[in-house]
Amino acid sequence: MDDYTRKKKGLDWIAFSISGGLLILFVIASLVDDKLVGQLINDSFSFTAKYFGAYWQVLLLVMFIVGLILAFSKYGRVRLGKIDRPEIGNFRWISMILCTLLASGGVFWAAAGPMYHYVTTPPLFSGVEKGTIEAAIPAMAQSYLHWGFSAWACLGTLTTIVLMYAHYHKGHPLKPRTFLYPMFGEKIFKNSFIGSTADIVSIVATAAGTIGPIGFLGLQVGYGLEAVFDIPNTFITQAIIIIFLAVIASISAATGVERGIQWLSRINVSMVVLLMVAMFILGPTLFIIDLFLGAEAFHLQNFLSMSLYRVDQAWLGSWTIFFWGWFIGYGPMMAMFISKISRGxxxxELIIAVAVIAPIVSNIWFTVVGGTGIFSELENPGSVSNALIESGMPATVMAIMNQIPLGTAFAIGFIIVSVVFVATTADSMSYTVAVTLSGTDEPNRLVRVFWALMFGVVGVSLLAIGEETVGMLQNFIVVTAAPVSLLLLPSLWDAPIIAKKLAKEQHIIKKK
Incomplete structure (x- = not known):
């Protein structure tokens, strides 16, 4: 038995009380004065976007570049986790990776993002006339950036290397504070204020990053149920959807990673592939192929300029900085989850799967969904954009489904996929939060269930605030990411140092 499995199992009541207490306090405050809470969230968002935005853009870009250098160097052969063979097969492994970030909003944003950029044109490409065939490629490329290489890289490449080394090779607990082990040594685990702070802010940021998609789901499915089944899209409907989702996630959480998350991931990836292939065949097939190739080439050509664009601060806050804050907030827990499933x-393999394969799959998905919407808009102006302008982003998916054969069947399929996708995210994130609080790979199931339900309750509270709900969800996500981004920074130099050390131990390079 390895050292990490012999670690004392016990709940970190300080981290549990503070992180859980903050979310409960948020719910109570929302009930007492939702306008004040909304104003505080918006003010905090403005501060975070202004003072952390440029840092986040550079951080994610450098993480991706350093990861690629490691992957394609001699250090790429280093095997992580102190075992010779992977514990999980390739398809199940990549399925679980995809069902994290893509699940957290892939359906919602795959439709809304490209269409929004198509009818408004991102400021970096303001010279392109909006709503034209020429606008389709930069619109799609902008979505590729937001859900592409840099976004995935911050979720589980360099940080996962650091965490797997400290956990599997050195026997330290699977917690966010473990990211700081190379810097602070053993003392980070011994009643450390810095260690406890790292755990708490990571839990709160993960909660925000999970609650946001749950809220998006409530809006998306609520609109979809009204469009397909004439069920009124009210706050009550959205709240019932979210609570139902939280219950599904809780049931899955209670069954463990080997059953719940793996089963949901396989089912959902299979459904997504089926939907994607069917849309590709029944939709504008040649247009989707041309758009993907053209937009991917445009994306690669303009990757640096899009990554570091800093002129229009308001636009950045609504798009790039929002997404970067969201994914950074997920970073520690995603690294923990990927560490758990990537042993061996x-x-x-790790960096190519997370930072190359997963983004390309995301881009294909966005092209099939968003590209179908753009094609419909080109053929019939207003067929999709009117729904976006009049009813907001949640209406975009249903508007696109109305433009293709078997649209009702596709709409129902998207509703089901959305629910299972976000349930998978809530399940996996409740698992990592519980791991953080217990320090063991097999945390108490009641703790996992508590967090899955808490995600749903806070999601309902945010929807209850009402006005500009999507914007409120976005702002809430970004605010919590500021301290977490500091936690991810040391991996830029710690991961290469660890890779070199393990390369010597595994005789990949000669010891001097």
Missing amino acids: RTIR
Whole structure:
């Protein structure tokens, strides 16, 4: 038995009380004065976007570049986790990776993002006339950036290397504070204020990053049920949807990673592939192929300029900085989750799967969904954009479904996929939060269930605030990411140092 499995199992009541207490306090405050809470969230968002935005853009870009250098160097052969073979097969492994970030909003944003950029044109490409065939490629490329290489890289490449080394090779607990082990040594685990702070802010940021998609889901499915079944899209409907989702996630959480998360992931990836192939065949097939190739080439050509664009601060806050804050907030817990499922993988396998394969799959998904919407808009102006302008982003998916054969069947399929996708995210994130609080790979199931339900309750509270709900959800996500981004920074130099050390131990390079 390895050292980490012999670690004392006990709940970190300080981290549990503070992180859980903050969310409960948020719910109570929302009930007492929702306008004040909304104003505080918006003010905090403005501060965070202004003072952390440029740092986040550079951080994610550098993480991706350093990861690629490691993957394609001799250090890419380093095997992580102190075992010679992966514990999980390739399809199940990549399925679980995809069902994290893509699940957290892939359906909602795959439709809304490209269409919004198509009818408004991102400021970096303001010279392109909006709503034209020429606007389709930069619109799609902008979505690729937001859900692409840099976004995935911050979720589980360098940080996962650091965490797997400290956990599997050195026997330290699977917690966010473990990211700081190379810097602070053993003292980070011994009643450390810095360690406890790292755990707490990561839990709160993960909660925000999970609550946001749950809220998006409530809006998306609420609109979809009204469009398909004439069920009134009210706050009550949205709240019932979210509570139902939280219950599904709780049931899955209670069954463990080997059953719940893996089963949901396989089912959902299979459904997504089926939907994507059917849309590709029944939709504008040649247009989707051309758009993907053209937009991917445009994306790669303009990758640096899009990554570091800093002129229009308001636009950045609504898009790039929002997404970067969201994914950074997920970062520590995603690294923990990927560490759990990636034991026995090489650095090259890890980085290629997370930072290359997953983004390309995301881009294909966005092209099939968003590209179908753009094609419909080109053929019949207003067929999709009117729904976006009049009813907001949640209406975009249903508007696109109305433009293709078997649209009602696709709409129902998207509703089901959305629910299972976000249930998978809530399940996996409740698992990592519980791992953080217990320090063991097999945390108490009641703790996992508590967090899955808490995600739903806070999601309902945010929807209850009412005005500009999507904006409120976005702002809430971004605010919590500021301290977490500081926690991810040391991995830029710690991961290469660890890779070199393990390369010597595994005789990949000669010891001097």
